[in-house]
Amino acid sequence: MRIAIIDTSSTRAAIISDGLREAGLTDLVVIDPTGPLAAQVERAAPEVVLINLENPSRDVLEDFFAMSRALDRPIAMFVDQSEPESTMAAVDAGVSAYVVDGLAKQRIKPILDLAVRRFQAFSRLQTELAEAKTALADRQVIDRAKAILMRRRGLDEPAAYALLRSHAMTSNRRIADVAEAIVTSEQLMGDLP
Amino acid sequence: MSLDTFRIGFLPLVDAALPILAHELGFAEAEGIAIELVRDVTWAAVRDRLLYGHTDAAHLVAPLAISTALGRDRPAVPMAVPFVLGLNGNALTFSTALGEAVGLGETLGDPVAIGVALKAVAERRRDAGKPLRFGVVHRHSSHNYMLRYWLAGVGIRPDTDVAIIVTSPPFAADALAAGEVDGICVGEPWNSIAVDRGVGRIALATAQIWRRGVEKVLAMRADRAEERRDGVLRLIRALHAAAAHFVDPETVEQSAAILSRPHYLNAPVDAILRAITDRIRVVPGGEPVHYPDFMFQYREAANFPWRSQAAWLYAQMVRWEGLPFSPEDAATAQDVFRPDLYRAALAGSGAPLPGASSKLEGALVEPIGAGSTQGRLVLGSDPFFDGRAFDPDDIPGYLAGLP
Numbered sequence: 001m002r003i004a005i006i007d008t009s010s011t012r013a014a015i016i017s018d019g020l021r022e023a024g025l026t027d028l029v030v031i032d033p034t035g036p037l038a039a040q041v042e043r044a045a046p047e048v049v050l051i052n053l054e055n056p057s058r059d060v061l062e063d064f065f066a067m068s069r070a071l072d073r074p075i076a077m078f079v080d081q082s083e084p085e086s087t088m089a090a091v092d093a094g095v096s097a098y099v100v101d102g103l104a105k106q107r108i109k110p111i112l113d114l115a116v117r118r119f120q121a122f123s124r125l126q127t128e129l130a131e132a133k134t135a136l137a138d139r140q141v142i143d144r145a146k147a148i149l150m151r152r153r154g155l156d157e158p159a160a161y162a163l164l165r166s167h168a169m170t171s172n173r174r175i176a177d178v179a180e181a182i183v184t185s186e187q188l189m190g191d192l193p
Numbered sequence: 194m195s196l197d198t199f200r201i202g203f204l205p206l207v208d209a210a211l212p213i214l215a216h217e218l219g220f221a222e223a224e225g226i227a228i229e230l231v232r233d234v235t236w237a238a239v240r241d242r243l244l245y246g247h248t249d250a251a252h253l254v255a256p257l258a259i260s261t262a263l264g265r266d267r268p269a270v271p272m273a274v275p276f277v278l279g280l281n282g283n284a285l286t287f288s289t290a291l292g293e294a295v296g297l298g299e300t301l302g303d304p305v306a307i308g309v310a311l312k313a314v315a316e317r318r319r320d321a322g323k324p325l326r327f328g329v330v331h332r333h334s335s336h337n338y339m340l341r342y343w344l345a346g347v348g349i350r351p352d353t354d355v356a357i358i359v360t361s362p363p364f365a366a367d368a369l370a371a372g373e374v375d376g377i378c379v380g381e382p383w384n385s386i387a388v389d390r391g392v393g394r395i396a397l398a399t400a401q402i403w404r405r406g407v408e409k410v411l412a413m414r415a416d417r418a419e420e421r422r423d424g425v426l427r428l429i430r431a432l433h434a435a436a437a438h439f440v441d442p443e444t445v446e447q448s449a450a451i452l453s454r455p456h457y458l459n460a461p462v463d464a465i466l467r468a469i470t471d472r473i474r475v476v477p478g479g480e481p482v483h484y485p486d487f488m489f490q491y492r493e494a495a496n497f498p499w500r501s502q503a504a505w506l507y508a509q510m511v512r513w514e515g516l517p518f519s520p521e522d523a524a525t526a527q528d529v530f531r532p533d534l535y536r537a538a539l540a541g542s543g544a545p546l547p548g549a550s551s552k553l554e555g556a557l558v559e560p561i562g563a564g565s566t567q568g569r570l571v572l573g574s575d576p577f578f579d580g581r582a583f584d585p586d587d588i589p590g591y592l593a594g595l596p
Contacts, residue, residue, distance in 0.1 A: 056361050058237035063332045063359040066266050066514075091245040096237075 002027040003111065004046035006037070008055055012122040016050065019118040025111065033057065038064040048108060049098040050115050053091060065098060086112050093119040138176035145179030148186050196227035197424045201411075202239040203230055203252035205458040206362055207381040207468045207488070208279045208409045210448060212252060215428075215435040217451050223434070224427040232456070235361050236331045243412065244270055249421070250428065252278060253412040256333040256506045259526045262415075265333070265510070271415035274503075275534035276429050277496045278409040281400040282468065282488035283336055284384040285343075291325070291375045292394040292476075300482045301475060304401050304578040308347025315354045328360035328374040335408055336378040338509040339399045345596050346579045351513070369393045380408075381468035381488070382460045388474055389464060395475040400486045403555065405495075405575035407502040418534065429538035436491035445469050486573075493572050494545050498530035501551040504585035508592060518589050527551075527585070536566075545570035556582040 003025060007013040013030050020028055029044040031037065037057050041049065041064060051058060086109055090097060093116040099108050142164065149160040164182075168175040199221075203209040215221045216228035231248050233239045236257055243251045244261070255274070262272040287297065295310035311325075318325050329337040341351045351357055360368045365379040366387040377387065378399070387393040399406060411432065418425050438444055449466040452458050458465060467473060468488055472481035489495050507526035511518045532550040539546060545568030552563075555577040563570045577583075583591055 053238050053241065054234065056234045056364060058235040059331050059361055060359045062237055062266060066332055088245050091241055091247065096241065 001025065001048065001107065002029065002044065002046045004029045004031055004041060004044045004049045006031045006033055006041075006049065006051040006055060006057070006061070008033050008052060009122070011125075012052070012119070015122050015125075016115055016118045019114050019121075020111070023110070023114055037061060042068075047100045048111060050111075051096050051098070052119075053094045053096050058096065061098070086116075089113075089116050094123075095119050138174075138179075141176055141183055142179045145182040148182055196222065196225060197421075197427070198227040198229060199250055199424065199428055200229045200231055200248040201250045201252065202242050202248040203232060204234065204236065204239060204362055205232060205460065206252075206383075206409070207452060207458070207465055208282050209252045209457070210439055210452060210469075211278050211432045211435045211490070212250075212411075213452060213457055214439055214448060215431040218435065218438065220431040220434040220438070221428070224431045226424055226427045226431060228428075228431075230457070234363055236334070243414065249417060250411055250413045252409055254331055254334040254336075255407050255410045255502070256335060256338065256510065257331060258410055258412040259503060259506055259529050260333040260510065262525055262529045263507075263510075263522055265514070272529045273413045273415040273418035273531050273534070274410045274498050274529050275413070275418065275425060275531040275538070276411040276432055277407060277498050277502075278411055278432070278490075280408055280489035280495050281398065281403075281406050281486065282408055283339070283378060283380045283399040284395045284473070284487075285340065285376060285378045285397045285399065286369065286384045286387050286393040287376045287396045288369055288372070288374075288393050289391070292396065295396075297394050297396055297475075299476055299479055301398060301401065301473070301484055302396065304343060304397055305347065307396055308343065308349070312347055312349050312354075315349050319354050325355045325376070326374045327355060327357050328365055328368050328377040328379070329357055330362050330365070330379055331359060333510070335406060335506070336380075336399070338506065338513070339402045339406060340378045341513055342509070343397070343402045343578065348596070366390060366392060382458065382464035385464035385467055385474060386460060388477055389461070391477045394477070395473060398473065398484055398487050400484070400489070401578060403575075403577050404486060405489065405493075405554075405573070407499070407506070410498070418531070422534075425534060426538040429535060430542065433491075433496060433539060433542075433544060436496055439469070440491045442470075494547055494570055497535055497547055498532055499547075499550065499552060499554075500527040500530050500532065501554050501583070501585040503527045503530040504551070504588060505554055505583050508583070508588045511588070512592055512595065518592065523588055540567065544568055551585050554583040554585070 005013050005016055017028050031040045037060055090112050095115045097112055146160040149155055149163060164175055164178055168178045201212045212228055221228045236254055239251050240257060242248045258272045258274050261270055294314050315325050329340055344351050362379050362383050365377040365383045368374045369377055369387050370392040384395050439448055449462045449469055452465050453460055453462040467481050471485055471487040472483050473487055474481045503526050507523055536546050546566050547570060548564035548566050555575055557572055557574045560571050560573045563572045
């Protein structure tokens, strides 16, 4: 069964493709979201199209499917409502699927379930990445704040950090937020260039 | 006390103003409800979030609510439209090259004269194997039907002489700039943004094609509208109050500033202000032209969901999608519009309430007083550019008489 994947994120498209392949669905076409959409879908002639809900081309795709019907080709439609739970799970995860009419419902459900799991795996990845980025940014701002404290108050590094930490504890704020405030204040009020 | 919350989906367009203002300016809170706004970039996503419960209501192109209820292209879901968010407010913008080819002036021109010039260009391009391409925002949009109505009316066959394709509103100006299309029919501020970017000029306001054409609506699933009936009535009152505020000349700058925020339209305040005040800059660098009915909210019970407007949209679906007319479908389409909810919400408020739920569309040549059960209602002239009227009780007869 041929499945087309349209995703604005090439990482997510790869994650979905890998999952489908592991499940033995190997006839996959990844559509280039920057290229002419309808032409690529037409060439691929898929039985199922997986696309992310926020893709800006969804209206274009639906128009293409509707036109295909006018040209006496298979009808395409959003996932059949006879499976409302899996449809809702899909929309919650941010995936939309278009299914060629006549494809047995029991064949689309596992694909959709798998796509949902892969979408969730991707968003976990995104969250972890965002957390890692924040941690890095936090460390940088704390280092800068420590340097400011060391210079302005003649402290050594452990003492500067201890000061930051105790202020964070007494004011019930994150150390990084206190550090951020020090750096900002130094930029505005300090004698740095 | 926690407020009854409505999550409302919308696209970044000026006519999403009423739910945004109802939220921002406290009209919702005054009715004991809260509004959370959920922005998308395609109508398909707005519709899907509505159908699968991410949102409770949506700012939606009216024909899409009807096609969803009719099960066109997807399984049918009963829909309810208790409130019209506005009439018209769209324009047809040509690329600079096409604008020059048809001789557009410095002001909004005459639909018939522009049509004659366009027909000559369209035929040349068709014969050369490179037909003109127009972008509309969704196949089930008033933009698509207004454009087709006008093209057919001036003797240009849509789908044969020209191509009509879909492009989402926030990308319409880009499509024009990139030469993917020769013209776009889209809501504001995207026409004005195309003009300000110097990539196009406004040929016509859709109000010139149908003076009182139904545009965006507040759409809900019919079952949810039933379950939350009390909340829906409050929401209608909040939107109606927001509409009165929106058309007040004293508040337009405030409204434009709110709409321009990144979270809403993320667009220049100046372009939004021109749309709200019906002052449209049609050529780059030109003086804005005042066209009083460009965008139409509130007055003349503009927010009332006339069943005859739903019937007109259904008639266009039959006309352009090659599907047979069906009396059952016509009834389903009209049942989507819910004047009963509108009346229930605004009874006793002093807002004019039409006595009828359906009218002859496009038949008024001058303003007349209309029957109302409450308040004084005057309906302005509402012609189609070709002078035809639409009788919702005789859709087959109407379709047979069209070019």
